[in-house]
Amino acid sequence: MNTQSLAQGASIPASSASSSGAATPAHSVLAPNTGTDALLFKDDPQFWFEISRLFGAADYGGALFGEVIAIAKNIKSGDYDSWYDANNAFADRLAEEAAGQLRRGHKISARDNYLRACSYYRSAEFFLHANPEDPRVKRAYERSVACYKAAGALFTPAIEPVEIPYEGTTLPGYFHPVDNSGMPRPTLVLDNGFDGSAEEMHWMGARAAVERGFNVLVFDGPGQFGTVHRQGLHFRPDWENVVTPVVDYVLTRKDVNPRKIALHCVSLGGYLAPRAAAFEHRLAACISDDGVYDYGIAQLSGIPADKREAVLAALSAPSAPQLDAMLENAMKTNSVARWAFTHGMYAFGVDTPRAYLAAAQAFHMRDGIAEQIKCPTLVCEAEKDLFFQGQAQQLFDHLTCPKTLMRFTDAEGAGAHCEAGASRLAYGRMYDWLDETLSAAN
Numbered sequence: 001m002n003t004q005s006l007a008q009g010a011s012i013p014a015s016s017a018s019s020s021g022a023a024t025p026a027h028s029v030l031a032p033n034t035g036t037d038a039l040l041f042k043d044d045p046q047f048w049f050e051i052s053r054l055f056g057a058a059d060y061g062g063a064l065f066g067e068v069i070a071i072a073k074n075i076k077s078g079d080y081d082s083w084y085d086a087n088n089a090f091a092d093r094l095a096e097e098a099a100g101q102l103r104r105g106h107k108i109s110a111r112d113n114y115l116r117a118c119s120y121y122r123s124a125e126f127f128l129h130a131n132p133e134d135p136r137v138k139r140a141y142e143r144s145v146a147c148y149k150a151a152g153a154l155f156t157p158a159i160e161p162v163e164i165p166y167e168g169t170t171l172p173g174y175f176h177p178v179d180n181s182g183m184p185r186p187t188l189v190l191d192n193g194f195d196g197s198a199e200e201m202h203w204m205g206a207r208a209a210v211e212r213g214f215n216v217l218v219f220d221g222p223g224q225f226g227t228v229h230r231q232g233l234h235f236r237p238d239w240e241n242v243v244t245p246v247v248d249y250v251l252t253r254k255d256v257n258p259r260k261i262a263l264h265c266v267s268l269g270g271y272l273a274p275r276a277a278a279f280e281h282r283l284a285a286c287i288s289d290d291g292v293y294d295y296g297i298a299q300l301s302g303i304p305a306d307k308r309e310a311v312l313a314a315l316s317a318p319s320a321p322q323l324d325a326m327l328e329n330a331m332k333t334n335s336v337a338r339w340a341f342t343h344g345m346y347a348f349g350v351d352t353p354r355a356y357l358a359a360a361q362a363f364h365m366r367d368g369i370a371e372q373i374k375c376p377t378l379v380c381e382a383e384k385d386l387f388f389q390g391q392a393q394q395l396f397d398h399l400t401c402p403k404t405l406m407r408f409t410d411a412e413g414a415g416a417h418c419e420a421g422a423s424r425l426a427y428g429r430m431y432d433w434l435d436e437t438l439s440a441a442n
Contacts, residue, residue, distance in 0.1 A: 044077040046336040049386055052420050054123060059423035060203035061112060062119040071120070078335055080127040084136055087124035091117045091140075095147055102150075111154035118147040118199050122225070126195070127339055129346035141229045145172075148199040159202075164219055164249045169233075171246070172226035173198055173219030176206050177255060186260035186438045187215040187253075189246055193267025195343055197225030204418075205264060208427035212435060214262075217250055221272070223347045234349035237362040239272040240279035247282050260284050260438045264430070266418045270380075270388065271295045271363050274395060278365070278372040284441045287430055289418055291379035291392030291405075293370065296361035298391055315358040327353040336386075370398035376437045378430060381407045383415035404433060 041047040051072055057063040067090060074086035098113035121144035125137045152159030157180045163170035178185055188209045190201050201218040209216045220226035221242040223235030236242070243263060250256050263280075264287035265273035271292035277283050292298065303311050314320040330337040331353065344356040377399055381392035396405045406429060408414035414422035 040072050041077050044335045046339050047077055050126060052416055056421040056423055057119050057203045060207045061115050062203035063116055083127055084124045087120045088140060091120035091124060107154050111151050114147045114151035118144045118151060121147060122197050122200055130342040132346055144199060164246055166245045169231055171219050171221060173217060176210050176216040178210055178213055178215055182255050184255060184257040185213065185215045187217060187250060187256045189250065189261065189263045190216055190218045191221060191265040191269050191272060192224055193265065193269040196267065204266060205427055209431055212431050215255060219246055228347055235347055239276045243276035243280050247280060260441055262434055262438065264289065268295065274365060274370060274373055274377065277375055278369050281374055283375050285375050285434055285437045286377040288377065288395060289380040290382050290385050290388055291395040292388050293365050293391050293394035293398065295363035298388055299357060299360060315354055320354060324354055365395060365398065370395060371400045373399060373401045376402040378404045378406055378433050381405060382417055382419055383409045386417045
């Protein structure tokens with residue numbers, strides 16, 4: 001198959017798409033992979049993963065098991081409206097209850113309800129990005145942030161909202177101090193990936209790190225929750241140009257030990273963290289969770305190697321109707337591809353699935369980039385990662401810095417993408433590594 005024949009409509013090999021109609025993974029949209037075994041939404045791996053994500057939020061107060069079950073009962077597989085309605089209704093009820101508790105002086109109860117309301121509002125708008133102008137998107141975003149700020153103010157010490165200077169605007173974030181002493185401490189910079197939020201990172205690392213004596217700065221970069229909603233900023237591959245201003249900000253704080261700043265990013269952040277660390281050498285340590293060596297190629301893993309060059313060329317061709325048709329069909333028949341392309345177009349600022357895949361090809365650690373990392377680096381690998389199978393090992397193999405590969409298995413309940421559902425196990429291991437690594441730093 002050559003580029004010309006593909007653009008003119010030649011057949012794409014059957015192995016490049018799921019022949020069974022089963023969902024294909026969001027970051028590997030052309031390869032069948034159903035991730036961990038589903039207990040709910042057995043016919044919809046994307047809905048199952050997002051429910052698992054909510055279950056995992058319970059470890060640090062972002063959900064309750066019974067609440068997630070109650071929400072799931074009101075959701076129909078593949079029905080984005082029912083997903084929104086179920087999550088939003090629960091969030092509305094919790095937010096109203098929290099407001100009443102706060103008026104009556106019950107601060108702990110209000111804090112806990114606000115925190116879970118934030119989580120369910122974030123989840124509510126998750127599948128609606130095919131139409132960013134849908135008023136439900138704006139409402140859920142604004143209420144998620146408002147509930148989190150209300151919860152954060154009720155923690156002791158309070159979680160501080162921050163605005164980080166960035167290219168003529170700001171990046172939203174939160175500073176989680178260990179205490180109010182102002183003593184310089186090791187500090188973890190924490191960032192999400194393709195589709196999460198700075199608020200969500202409360203239960204995806206921030207509180208686990210604070211418990212272990214790290215200050216934490218969480219932020220949303222371009223393409224992520226806060227910046228897309230507020231300013232329409234979109235993803236960029238040169239993440240060092242995002243992290244460097246964040247490190248600049250961290251270094252203005254007297255409660256930060258400037259020699260002990262670490263970076264931990266999750267999901268697509270498994271690429272973003274090592275990419276930044278390759279060029280931002282003020283970092284004392286880096287955690288890639290789960291590791292990603294080549295984000296763009298990972299999405300084409302179902303294409304046979306001898307056909308991949310033609311497909312890559314077709315991504316940027318003026319016209320590729322056969323490929324466009326295949327991607328459109330994937331969105332109709334595969335639940336994960338449907339979400340991945342709609343969110344990818346939204347977060348990357350492009351208009352078609354093919355344009356999204358083309359833009360994704362710039363997100364890689366090839367050409368000696370991985371080899372430029374100097375700081376100790378932890379690469380995490382989940383056994384049944386729904387999105388990045390094999391990527392962690394590739395990244396690890398290319399690193400020349402002090403490095404550790406940390407594997408999480410399905411048998412221990414930690415085999416899902418980013419160890420969803422096993423937070424206390426996973427962050428215990430990761431941040432023990434970080435504590436030992438920073439303790440050895442000068």
